[in-house]
Amino acid sequence: MDQRDSYALEDNKLTRQKREAVKQRLALICGKEDDIDEILNSLEAYCLIVLNTIK
Template sequence: MDQRDAYTLEKDTLTHQKREAIKRQLQLICEKEDNIDEILNALETYCLIVLNTIK
């Protein structure tokens, strides 16, 4: 079972705004050759695993 099955990310405006804000912050601290979208997806997956663990 995929971790995203238990908790799905909402596709509302607030979620999109927060995701873009975090993406901008990552761009400031990451190297130019780093894949920001990959890092952001990994962070989201990690958070979903934690939420599923404490559920």
């Protein structure tokens, strides 16, 4: 993400725990051929875009 963005993902224990929980839920929903990390990264990027757009 761009350094000018006021919203960015923090790299702390709570963020990593929440990210892992979402990853586990995605694993239940997605098929085995789906790249869960790619889906998670796309969701995170989309959320950051939305947050930076509505600020």
